[in-house]
Amino acid sequence: MTDTVQLTAERAEAAAEVSVRDLTVLYRTDQGELPAVAHADIDLPTGTITGLVGESGSGKSTLALSLMNAIPAPGRISSGSIQVNGVGDVTRLEGRALRRVRGRALGYVFQASQNSLNPLKTVGKQLLDLGRAHDVQDMRGLVRRARELADEMGMDGARVLDSYQHELSGGMRQRVGIVLALVLNARVLILDEPTTALDMLSQAAVLEIVRKVHRQEGLTTLVVTHDMGVVSEIADRLAVMYGGRIVEDGPATEVLQRPAHPYTRALIGATARITGDTDTARALPGRPPDLTTVPRTGCVFRERCPLAMDVCAETEPQLLTWAPDRRRACHADPATTAATGEGA
Amino acid sequence: MIEARNITRTYRTRGAFTGERVVQALRGVDFTLPRGGAVSFIGESGCGKTTLGKILTGLETFDGGELVVDGVELSTVPQRRRASYFRRIQMIHQDPYSALNPTRTVDQILGDPLRMRARQTGDRAAGVVDRAAELLELVGLEPDGVLPKYPHQLSGGQRQRVVIARALTVDPEVLIADEAVSMIDVSMRLGILGLLRDLRTRLGISLLFITHDVATARYVGDGGELHVIYRGEVIERGPTDTVIQSPVHPYTQCLLSAVPVMRGLEEPGPDRLVPLAALDERTRTPGCLFAPRCPFADERCTAEHPVLGRTGGVEQEHACFHPVPRRVVAVETV
Ligand SMILES: Nc1ncnc2c1ncn2[C@@H]1O[C@H](COP(=O)(O)OP(=O)(O)OP(=O)(O)O)[C@@H](O)[C@H]1O
Ligand SMILES: Nc1ncnc2c1ncn2[C@@H]1O[C@H](COP(=O)(O)OP(=O)(O)OP(=O)(O)O)[C@@H](O)[C@H]1O
Ligand code: SF4
Ligand code: SF4
Ligand SMILES: [Mg+2]
Ligand SMILES: [Mg+2]
Numbered sequence: 001m002t003d004t005v006q007l008t009a010e011r012a013e014a015a016a017e018v019s020v021r022d023l024t025v026l027y028r029t030d031q032g033e034l035p036a037v038a039h040a041d042i043d044l045p046t047g048t049i050t051g052l053v054g055e056s057g058s059g060k061s062t063l064a065l066s067l068m069n070a071i072p073a074p075g076r077i078s079s080g081s082i083q084v085n086g087v088g089d090v091t092r093l094e095g096r097a098l099r100r101v102r103g104r105a106l107g108y109v110f111q112a113s114q115n116s117l118n119p120l121k122t123v124g125k126q127l128l129d130l131g132r133a134h135d136v137q138d139m140r141g142l143v144r145r146a147r148e149l150a151d152e153m154g155m156d157g158a159r160v161l162d163s164y165q166h167e168l169s170g171g172m173r174q175r176v177g178i179v180l181a182l183v184l185n186a187r188v189l190i191l192d193e194p195t196t197a198l199d200m201l202s203q204a205a206v207l208e209i210v211r212k213v214h215r216q217e218g219l220t221t222l223v224v225t226h227d228m229g230v231v232s233e234i235a236d237r238l239a240v241m242y243g244g245r246i247v248e249d250g251p252a253t254e255v256l257q258r259p260a261h262p263y264t265r266a267l268i269g270a271t272a273r274i275t276g277d278t279d280t281a282r283a284l285p286g287r288p289p290d291l292t293t294v295p296r297t298g299c300v301f302r303e304r305c306p307l308a309m310d311v312c313a314e315t316e317p318q319l320l321t322w323a324p325d326r327r328r329a330c331h332a333d334p335a336t337t338a339a340t341g342e343g344a
Numbered sequence: 345m346i347e348a349r350n351i352t353r354t355y356r357t358r359g360a361f362t363g364e365r366v367v368q369a370l371r372g373v374d375f376t377l378p379r380g381g382a383v384s385f386i387g388e389s390g391c392g393k394t395t396l397g398k399i400l401t402g403l404e405t406f407d408g409g410e411l412v413v414d415g416v417e418l419s420t421v422p423q424r425r426r427a428s429y430f431r432r433i434q435m436i437h438q439d440p441y442s443a444l445n446p447t448r449t450v451d452q453i454l455g456d457p458l459r460m461r462a463r464q465t466g467d468r469a470a471g472v473v474d475r476a477a478e479l480l481e482l483v484g485l486e487p488d489g490v491l492p493k494y495p496h497q498l499s500g501g502q503r504q505r506v507v508i509a510r511a512l513t514v515d516p517e518v519l520i521a522d523e524a525v526s527m528i529d530v531s532m533r534l535g536i537l538g539l540l541r542d543l544r545t546r547l548g549i550s551l552l553f554i555t556h557d558v559a560t561a562r563y564v565g566d567g568g569e570l571h572v573i574y575r576g577e578v579i580e581r582g583p584t585d586t587v588i589q590s591p592v593h594p595y596t597q598c599l600l601s602a603v604p605v606m607r608g609l610e611e612p613g614p615d616r617l618v619p620l621a622a623l624d625e626r627t628r629t630p631g632c633l634f635a636p637r638c639p640f641a642d643e644r645c646t647a648e649h650p651v652l653g654r655t656g657g658v659e660q661e662h663a664c665f666h667p668v669p670r671r672v673v674a675v676e677t678v
Contacts, residue, residue, distance in 0.1 A: 201599065202622075203602065204602035204604075205622070227604075229605075230604055232608065268606075270534055271530060272560045274559040274588065274600070274603045275675060278562050283534040288529060
């Protein structure tokens with residue numbers, strides 16, 4: 001009997017809070033509907049912070065928005081499923097049921113959220129609006145919870161609730177966004193570019209708070225960023241996107257130490273760092289593709305890849321497990337990608 | 345060459361509810377920017393970096409101090425003749441998206457200032473086309489592909505290169521790069537930084553590099569100096585590597601500690617430091633401006649104002665009563 005209990009506990013621990021399968025999201029363009037995310041498979045394991053990185057336009061925000069089934073029409077999820085623990089498949093929800101899930105189960109802080117608060121209403125007023133939209137009965141409890149969260153994040157909760165957006169600094173607005181995302185007790189927190197407009201000290205403070213709240217509340221967190229530094233500072237796991245595909249994922253430290261996809265390797269090599277030889281750093285040649293310029297056959301990265309071979313133009317590489325807990329989508333030998341590819 | 349001596353700038357604004365607000369954006373900044381040299385100013389948001397850049401390009405006035413360009417003190421030059429000095433100093437703005445007119449092609453964006461410049465210098469306008477192509481090649485763009493394009497048809501990195509090419513149309517001696525790479529996609533940042541470095545070595549252009557991202561300051565080239573600015577005051581300065589590897593001012597140490605550590609490749613510096621509080625630019629004190637946030641503040645720090653100097657037997661200049669070198673930046677592990 002003890003054995004079964006332990007087994008279930010273990011399984012529960014390894015289980016994913018969010019499980020994305022074969023997700024494809026299409027946007028309408030002048031060349032017809034094109035995928036911004038194509039056949040994405042990814043799990044957010046319970047209790048972990050996953051970092052999602054990639055250049056501008058790689059589909060990070062689109063993937064993150066899909067988790068809430070919030071792709072703006074005429075964009076649409078055209079295939080796949082997104083299982084959220086205790087909720088079911090989010091892609092099948094609509095209307096009232098969907099609105100309940102957003103906020104209650106999934107807390108989302110939008111990209112550029114430092115500018116997304118309503119400038120005409122105090123934070124407190126916006127909190128009450130949020131409560132009303134979610135049919136919260138205990139409004140007092142809601143306000144109390146918001147104050148607690150704000151206090152935990154190093155702000156004066158009462159003052160923050162009485163403030164208008166312009167009275168808060170960028171770092172404070174970012175934190176208010178997190179408070180509003182968590183106040184309905186969401187278990188999953190999605191942060192899209194949480195530190196992009198902030199200076200280094202504010203960035204470090206926000207990351208510290210995310211880490212603390214994540215741990216304290218036992219959350220499952222997804223941090224979307226284009227900044228390798230931010231990811232490596234905060235994430236347990238790392239997923240790399242390019243041209244709408246997840247091209248590599250695994251434990252953050254391992255991926256940073258031994259990137260197995262040429263793109264991951266190039267991104268790391270292109271990051272301005274405070275240590276090491278500045279001469280070995282290299283910008284990536286070329287430019288990131290958009291929906292219309294992503295290669296339609298073969299590997300999406302092939303036009304910028306130093307290792308591209310004939311097969312790369314013909315067959316799209318699948319995201320496959322190549323070592324324990326490591327996946328990559330590349331035709332080249334993992335040993336080669338780790339050893340070469342020091343830019344062009 | 346630019347020499348700035350004791351530049352001060354105070355802003356006074358009046359809000360309907362808040363009453364008069366006085367911000368000392370610059371409190372006596374001085375520096376020398378030699379030909380082909382690089383000086384980086386780093387500091388957190390609101391410490392006066394952009395104000396300094398604007399003053400140097402003539403976009404903002406200053407209340408005190410002297411600005412010397414190529415040996416001429418600008419206050420002695422009549423207003424209408426100052427433009428010719430400020431022409432030599434060009435600013436690259438942080439946002440390549442709003443810096444370019446969306447209704448004009450790259451051809452026009454570069455052609456107009458080039459023709460104006462040709463009129464000033466008496467060159468033939470016929471050379472304009474060649475010069476535009478030459479400048480694009482200099483910034484690493486392929487002229488034929490780029491010239492007919494509108495800004496929205498270019499990537500962020502390409503746009504920033506066009507902005508730099510446009511600054512070069514007037515043959516500047518000094519470029520002021522204010523957060524010139526922060527809006528650029530990560531993968532292209534190093535490319536722009538490398539370009540700025542090249543302009544220094546190939547054309548002898550001086551570079552004033554303004555940023556809150558300390559790591560990027562390492563990539564603008566050798567022989568650079570790092571000036572750390574806090575609430576309008578330079579509180580530490582010296583050779584870039586010295587200041588990064590063994591900073592002595594606690595504020596510099598906090599800034600450097602905030603640079604994310606690339607786990608797996610780096611380990612956090614052993615003396616990593618966090619400020620005690622967030623920046624509050626309203627605090628007034630006769631003492632050290634950083635004292636309310638400084639983990640090492642004592643009575644002297646709150647009573648007396650430390651001035652920039654070389655004391656305590658350390659290599660760089662600093663404004664701290666208790667200068668102690670600390671290893672705060674990440675250490676490479678592989
Ligand atoms: N509503 C939309 N309609 C059409 N195309 C869109 C829409 N939203 C995004 N796209 C396109 O889809 C692709 C992916 O966009 P997405 O916003 O997911 O990228 P991202 O990785 O978040 O980029 P960034 O780092 O710039 O935020 C881009 O090419 C973008 O131009
Ligand atoms: N035109 C103005 N009127 C009033 N105050 C101003 C004005 N311009 C700047 N300030 C104030 O002067 C101080 C310095 O501003 P500045 O823009 O130079 O900072 P910065 O270091 O460039 O910051 P950031 O990193 O956010 O760009 C700030 O407190 C700012 O609010
Ligand atoms: S599949 Fe080919 S082109 Fe794509 S990343 Fe691998 S080696 Fe490069
Ligand atoms: S002078 Fe004092 S308060 Fe100021 S930085 Fe030095 S130790 Fe800290
Ligand atoms: Mg995005
Ligand atoms: Mg600025």
